Amino acid sequence: MNRIELIIATAIVLFIAFLMGWFAHWLIHRFVRVGQGEMSDLDTMAQQLHEAEEVRDQAITYYQQRESDLINQQNQTEAELRAAMDGLREARQEAEELRAYIEKHSAV
Secondary structure: OOHHHHHHHHHHHHHHHHHHHHHHHHHHHHHHOOOHHHHHHHHHHHHHHHHHHHHHHHHHHHHHHHHHHHHHHHHHHHHHHHHHHHHHHHHHHHHHHHHHHHHHHHOO
16 A cells, blocks of 8 residues: 555545544434424523522522511510519519518517
């Protein structure tokens, strides 16, 4: 085999490989091609996903705000409870002092 025959054989093999690659590419894209109906379905799904994400973000914001409000209300209620407990403690102490005073003066 001389040089020209080798070049021609190599060119033929490369051309056949190119044709096989092109045919495989065409065949794959023929079966995998996305149609217009599928594209509209994908667009609809993307829009629905976007709306669902917005609703989720709004729900998260609402629940964070509600949690903050409830925590503030709980803190306020606890402060009122502490104040009431302090007042009750002082009233008990005062009642105890009055009992002691009455017992002291009634014994006289």
